[in-house]
Amino acid sequence: MSAAVELAGELPYSRLSIEAIAARAGVGKQTIYRWWPSKAAVVLDAVLTWSQGDDGDLQLPDTGDLETDLRAVLHATVDELNDPHYDRPMRSLTVAIVEDAQLAAEYGERLERPLHQAKKARLHRAQLAGELDPEADLDVAVEMIFGPIMNRWMTRSGPLTHAYADAVLATALAGLRRRG
Amino acid sequence: MSAAVELAGELPYSRLSIEAIAARAGVGKQTIYRWWPSKAAVVLDAVLTWSQGDDGDLQLPDTGDLETDLRAVLHATVDELNDPHYDRPMRSLTVAIVEDAQLAAEYGERLERPLHQAKKARLHRAQLAGELDPEADLDVAVEMIFGPIMNRWMTRSGPLTHAYADAVLATALAGLRRRG
Amino acid sequence: MSAAVELAGELPYSRLSIEAIAARAGVGKQTIYRWWPSKAAVVLDAVLTWSQGDDGDLQLPDTGDLETDLRAVLHATVDELNDPHYDRPMRSLTVAIVEDAQLAAEYGERLERPLHQAKKARLHRAQLAGELDPEADLDVAVEMIFGPIMNRWMTRSGPLTHAYADAVLATALAGLRRRG
Amino acid sequence: MSAAVELAGELPYSRLSIEAIAARAGVGKQTIYRWWPSKAAVVLDAVLTWSQGDDGDLQLPDTGDLETDLRAVLHATVDELNDPHYDRPMRSLTVAIVEDAQLAAEYGERLERPLHQAKKARLHRAQLAGELDPEADLDVAVEMIFGPIMNRWMTRSGPLTHAYADAVLATALAGLRRRG
DNA sequence: CCGTAAACGAGACGGTACGTCTTGTCTTACA
DNA sequence: TGTAAGACAAGACGTACCGTCTCGTTTACGG
Numbered sequence: 136m137s138a139a140v141e142l143a144g145e146l147p148y149s150r151l152s153i154e155a156i157a158a159r160a161g162v163g164k165q166t167i168y169r170w171w172p173s174k175a176a177v178v179l180d181a182v183l184t185w186s187q188g189d190d191g192d193l194q195l196p197d198t199g200d201l202e203t204d205l206r207a208v209l210h211a212t213v214d215e216l217n218d219p220h221y222d223r224p225m226r227s228l229t230v231a232i233v234e235d236a237q238l239a240a241e242y243g244e245r246l247e248r249p250l251h252q253a254k255k256a257r258l259h260r261a262q263l264a265g266e267l268d269p270e271a272d273l274d275v276a277v278e279m280i281f282g283p284i285m286n287r288w289m290t291r292s293g294p295l296t297h298a299y300a301d302a303v304l305a306t307a308l309a310g311l312r313r314r315g
Numbered sequence: 316m317s318a319a320v321e322l323a324g325e326l327p328y329s330r331l332s333i334e335a336i337a338a339r340a341g342v343g344k345q346t347i348y349r350w351w352p353s354k355a356a357v358v359l360d361a362v363l364t365w366s367q368g369d370d371g372d373l374q375l376p377d378t379g380d381l382e383t384d385l386r387a388v389l390h391a392t393v394d395e396l397n398d399p400h401y402d403r404p405m406r407s408l409t410v411a412i413v414e415d416a417q418l419a420a421e422y423g424e425r426l427e428r429p430l431h432q433a434k435k436a437r438l439h440r441a442q443l444a445g446e447l448d449p450e451a452d453l454d455v456a457v458e459m460i461f462g463p464i465m466n467r468w469m470t471r472s473g474p475l476t477h478a479y480a481d482a483v484l485a486t487a488l489a490g491l492r493r494r495g
Numbered sequence: 496m497s498a499a500v501e502l503a504g505e506l507p508y509s510r511l512s513i514e515a516i517a518a519r520a521g522v523g524k525q526t527i528y529r530w531w532p533s534k535a536a537v538v539l540d541a542v543l544t545w546s547q548g549d550d551g552d553l554q555l556p557d558t559g560d561l562e563t564d565l566r567a568v569l570h571a572t573v574d575e576l577n578d579p580h581y582d583r584p585m586r587s588l589t590v591a592i593v594e595d596a597q598l599a600a601e602y603g604e605r606l607e608r609p610l611h612q613a614k615k616a617r618l619h620r621a622q623l624a625g626e627l628d629p630e631a632d633l634d635v636a637v638e639m640i641f642g643p644i645m646n647r648w649m650t651r652s653g654p655l656t657h658a659y660a661d662a663v664l665a666t667a668l669a670g671l672r673r674r675g
Numbered sequence: 676m677s678a679a680v681e682l683a684g685e686l687p688y689s690r691l692s693i694e695a696i697a698a699r700a701g702v703g704k705q706t707i708y709r710w711w712p713s714k715a716a717v718v719l720d721a722v723l724t725w726s727q728g729d730d731g732d733l734q735l736p737d738t739g740d741l742e743t744d745l746r747a748v749l750h751a752t753v754d755e756l757n758d759p760h761y762d763r764p765m766r767s768l769t770v771a772i773v774e775d776a777q778l779a780a781e782y783g784e785r786l787e788r789p790l791h792q793a794k795k796a797r798l799h800r801a802q803l804a805g806e807l808d809p810e811a812d813l814d815v816a817v818e819m820i821f822g823p824i825m826n827r828w829m830t831r832s833g834p835l836t837h838a839y840a841d842a843v844l845a846t847a848l849a850g851l852r853r854r855g
Numbered sequence: 856c857c858g859t860a861a862a863c864g865a866g867a868c869g870g871t872a873c874g875t876c877t878t879g880t881c882t883t884a885c886a
Numbered sequence: 887t888g889t890a891a892g893a894c895a896a897g898a899c900g901t902a903c904c905g906t907c908t909c910g911t912t913t914a915c916g917g
Binding site: 147148149226229230232233234235236239240242243247251271272274275276278279281282283284285286287289290291292293299302303305306307308309310311314 | 327328329406409410412413414415416419420422423427431451452454455456458459461462463464465466467469470471472473479482483485486487488489490491494
């Protein structure tokens with residue numbers, strides 16, 4: 136239910152109760168327990184449902200210039216991460232994932248992997264176009280670009296700005312570009 | 316109290332109760348509430364106490380070859396992150412940090428920043444030695460190297476191996492090295 | 496629950512905890528709070544349940560001789576008050592009543608009044624038979640007979656014996672008998 | 676300390692805490708524990724201190740007419756019992772007495788007995804004057820007169836009025852007067 | 856078109872933990 | 887030396903939720 140997303144947007148994960156979700160949804164507790172094994176699973180499904188609009192555009196933009204395209208994606212990502220409506224439910228989900236390996240696997244399968252594949256596909260096209268080193272490991276490459284940003288978001292180790300995203304992107308691409 | 320670390324090593328954060336910590340420490344609950352405002356703060360102090368041995372060696376190795384030195388540090392980091400005795404309390408702390416901006420700030424101040432400074436100092440020496448681009452933003456540089464690894468640890472988005480660390484390091488340094 | 500009576504028979508009221516009653520009854524604390532507003536109310540209901548056997552015999556003996564009948568009742572009352580199994584829960588209930596006017600009202604309604612009415616009815620029959628002054632206020636009369644005994648029990652201002660009860664009864668009846 | 680009386684006048688016994696008494700008196704808790712073994716003992720001493728003004732007039736009025744004199748005493752007693760400033764601390768003390776036989780003994784010794792003796796002395800003079808049966812047990816007589824009133828006060832089994840006191844007194848004296 | 860069974864809302868239940876309060880003991884620091 | 891101040895271990899308070907378990911009551915499908 137999307138009632139879970141509402142509440143996840145209002146409360147930190149630890150304050151989020153199945154009881155409250157059920158009440159908000161106008162639903163008996165048992166109905167929730169019938170369909171999900173844990174609060175974490177509810178949150179995962181809630182976030183999945185909520186972000187299902189994204190599922191269609193599993194295609195990153197491709198103008199022919201990788202850095203331009205990725206910059207657009209990173210800026211959008213940064214904007215989302217700075218938007219409380221996205222930030223709060225996502226933090227709840229992240230908490231669940233950090234605690235629970237089982238859930239992390241399901242999250243990886245259902246939400247992260249498709250996104251990862253889309254990013255990797257864009258990098259692969261760039262590699263074929265000679266923009267990137269043909270030897271580069273593209274899984275690592277995706278994580279070089281997005282990992283530092285996600286890490287800064289999670290730990291709030293610094294301000295999450297377009298400028299930061301640009302710096303990360305520039306450095307990562309510099310390391311990934313064709314040598315020699 | 317280090318009794319908190321013990322329990323944090325046995326249970327996920329959500330199952331970790333102040334009641335249990337107090338009982339294990341042979342202490343009244345009120346004593347804990349007197350000194351810490353929340354479970355999260357207890358966990359932070361517990362981890363700080365526990366890792367205080369590290370506080371002295373705020374000096375990264377310096378053999379003259381940056382990549383060798385960082386590789387050693389990253390391998391050690393990866394090994395720690397793969398050790399359940401370190402992983403479990405650290406995940407508890409991470410959960411607390413993801414949920415609570417206040418705590419994240421305190422964590423940044425007391426544990427992360429000194430480590431960050433040490434890493435940055437090593438990079439700075441490499442920059443002076445001409446191993447890195449003199450224009451490079453070293454804060455970003457540190458996060459380029461450690462961010463992807465921490466992110467993979469947290470989200471378990473892939474195996475956390477020495478090889479992965481090496482790949483991240485190589486790519487990051489390639490992007491940071493002197494151009495032209 | 497009659498588990499409350501057990502505990503009320505073992506501990507003074509101030510040491511009697513809802514936690515302990517719940518544990519002894521094999522019941523969650525919330526279940527008690529759901530049904531009773533306070534420890535006092537639990538004790539009242541416990542005593543009511545426990546003494547419900549008495550509810551049927553709301554008829555005092557009537558041999559035709561009032562003093563004989565009342566003596567029997569008073570002796571039984573004194574014996575009960577001297578029996579720890581009765582004394583201890585009853586003291587708990589009394590403490591609750593002395594402290595809490597609300598509870599006193601409910602106690603009066605549900606336990607004391609029926610007993611009072613039964614006593615008054617016996618006195619009324621005696622009054623019709625000419626054993627008592629037709630002008631006597633029978634509510635006062637009941638309290639003249641039982642009040643001093645209950646007061647001695649509560650305050651332990653002296654030994655609570657059959658002889659004492661007899662002396663009270665004799666004096667009270669002397670004051671209540673037909674004048675002239 | 677008379678600070679205890681203040682608080683006993685504001686709160687029911689169960690809410691009265693040694694901590695609060697100490698704080699109100701500007702005194703360390705330990706100082707209280709040094710001098711009194713329990714909260715009950717503090718309350719007893721507080722009430723004793725507070726009512727020590729009465730200690731002098733251990734003489735009941737003696738106009739020559741017993742009923743008139745006792746009526747005056749009973750009316751004063753009833754008025755006190757209906758005055759919250761007296762009622763509340765006294766209820767606290769009563770609760771302590773009902774629960775604790777030890778304290779009841781001390782209370783009997785230090786507060787109740789002198790009053791009882793004064794009442795008994797007045798009855799004794801009446802007995803000598805031929806107003807009462809020379810055979811009457813005066814201890815019982817005192818309790819016949821005061822017991823019903825104290826009992827009605829404690830249990831709130833009915834309104835505590837001058838009229839009630841008069842009725843009790845009249846009945847008791849009727850039973851105690853010279854027979855034949 | 857109706858009987859029946861699944862899923863439902865509601866919410867009581869035995870429990871665990873919360874964060875607060877008080878108890879009686881023990882320690883510190885000042886006067 | 888004695889006292890206020892207050893930390894401490896212990897444990898009860900009353901509340902919030904947990905996950906399980908009946909309860910009737912809708913729906914909605916197969917006979």
